[in-house]
Amino acid sequence: MKIKYLAIVFLGLQFFAGNIFAQTYPNRPIKVIVPYTPGGSVDNTCRLITEQLQKQLAQSIVVENKPGASGQIGSMEVMRAPADGYTLLCHASSQVYMPQVVKKKTYDAEKDFTSIAQIGYVPLAIVTYPKFDANNFKEFVALVKKSPGKYTWATSGLGTASHLSEEMLNRALKLNMEIITYKGAVPQLTDVMGGHVSAAISPLPGVTSFIKSGHLKVLAFTSEKRMAAYPNVPTVAESVLPGFEMNSWYGLWGPAGLPKDIVKKLADQVAIALKNKTVLDRMNELEFEPSTINTAQFEKLVKDESAKIGALAREANISIE
Numbered sequence: 001m002k003i004k005y006l007a008i009v010f011l012g013l014q015f016f017a018g019n020i021f022a023q024t025y026p027n028r029p030i031k032v033i034v035p036y037t038p039g040g041s042v043d044n045t046c047r048l049i050t051e052q053l054q055k056q057l058a059q060s061i062v063v064e065n066k067p068g069a070s071g072q073i074g075s076m077e078v079m080r081a082p083a084d085g086y087t088l089l090c091h092a093s094s095q096v097y098m099p100q101v102v103k104k105k106t107y108d109a110e111k112d113f114t115s116i117a118q119i120g121y122v123p124l125a126i127v128t129y130p131k132f133d134a135n136n137f138k139e140f141v142a143l144v145k146k147s148p149g150k151y152t153w154a155t156s157g158l159g160t161a162s163h164l165s166e167e168m169l170n171r172a173l174k175l176n177m178e179i180i181t182y183k184g185a186v187p188q189l190t191d192v193m194g195g196h197v198s199a200a201i202s203p204l205p206g207v208t209s210f211i212k213s214g215h216l217k218v219l220a221f222t223s224e225k226r227m228a229a230y231p232n233v234p235t236v237a238e239s240v241l242p243g244f245e246m247n248s249w250y251g252l253w254g255p256a257g258l259p260k261d262i263v264k265k266l267a268d269q270v271a272i273a274l275k276n277k278t279v280l281d282r283m284n285e286l287e288f289e290p291s292t293i294n295t296a297q298f299e300k301l302v303k304d305e306s307a308k309i310g311a312l313a314r315e316a317n318i319s320i321e
Contacts, residue, residue, distance in 0.1 A: 025085055025262055029060040032088045032252075035074025037067045040156060040185025041122070041206030045250050046090035048282055049119055052273040063090075067183050070098060070157035070320075072106050079112045081255050085262040089113070089253040092203070096302050098159035100310040102320045109302055114258035117270040118291040118298045120283065121249035123223035124165055125207050126236070127216040128199040129192055137220035137239045140199070141173055148176040151198040156185040158320045161248040162201045164309065165222055169201075171316055172241055192216065203248040205286040222246045227287055249291075251298060267295045 034046045047063055054061040066074035071094050081087035089095070096109045107113070126137055134140040144151045153170075155163040158181055166179050180197055182188035185206045191197045193215045201222070210216040220236050221227055224245045236244045252270060254263070273279055274290040283290055293301065313319070 025265060026057055026059040028086065029062055030057075030086050030088060032061055032063050032090050033074045033078050034063055034065050034090050035067060035071035036065065036156065037184030037186055038065050039206075041203035041248070042090070042092045042185075042250065044205050044286075045119060045288070048279060049252075049270065049273055050090065052276050052279050053269055056269050056272060069106075070159050070163075070181070071095065072098060072102075075113075076106060078253065079107050079255055083114070083255040083257040083259070085254060085258060085266070087255070088116070088266075090119075091251065091253065092160065093247075093249045093251075093305065094157060094160040094163075095251070095253065096305045097161065097164060097309045100306060101159045101164070101313045101318050104321075109306055112256050114254040114256055114263060115295065115299045115302050116252040116254055116258070116263050117267040117295060118293055118301065119250040119252065119270065120274070120288050120290040121247045122204045122286065122288050123221045123227065123247055124162060124201050125204050125211070125221055126199060126201050126219045127189075127192060127207055127211065128219060129195045130214060130217050131195070132198070132217060134219065135217070136234060137236060138234075140219050141175065141240050144175050144177060144198075145173075149178075151175075151177050153177050153179045154188045154192050154197040154200040155179055155181055156188045156200075156202065157181065157183070161246055162203070164312070164318070165201045165246045167316060167318055168244075168246070168312070169236070169241070172244070189216070205288055208286050229287055249301075251302075263295060 032050050034043050036042045043065060050061045050063055066077055071091060075089060075095060078087055078089040099105050099107060099109055134143050153166040155166060169175060170177055185202060188200055189210060192200045207216055211218050218233050220234055220239055222236055222245060226235060
């Protein structure tokens, strides 16, 4: 009886300590790791949301860029961090896709991380340099097929939504285009703008300013429907491949075992941030769709996307060293 009483007391103390921790969290700066170079769509999106979270939580949030190995270096640093809410990961859907396409698995997106909140999603834009001899994706495909091996894709990282889109289009349309890998969106797009690489598929937030300035020409979008801001630009589905759709989405993760009270606090704050007028105005400029799902739904999304991309990788025989 005494042992049972002590066990109840111990559980009560744990619950009390957890509540106190959640109430005082955060009481020191939070580090948010972005696993890509500064200036790309992931970095821009994460900085937008963390800037607002910093105001809401009244605590400093330091964003650190840790590029390399197609996002795996930054992800693994968070995976190894203490599960105390002070080291978080802000990443794109490639956080989930990468383990499904690499030969040597470095982490499990479901088991090694705590899914906190989805931030939102965007379509991908197929872009090329301004003087390229095609003004839409249908013309682009016809040109590529006339000269097999001549044209190339650029990708900001293997296992990303961009990379997988390029792989899918190569196979579905029988495009003989080599995929050249970069360590982030900035060097990737710089080479496309300079005409060193033929084209790229990239999330809209990272290319919007270049499209508007005329440094990049947009050929198509990977969304189901045309973008309201670009009514004359067709989708891939209506151009050459009916049914094709691929979006890039963004989220916030912590190490596995992150306390539920901390997860809830962070998820609630992300939801508030996504309703902030300044954040929404900026997202609208980038054609970014803010998320409305909760943590449980985000966990299910991670699980479902892992299964979907895993099946695609096996079917298309995508295996990255």
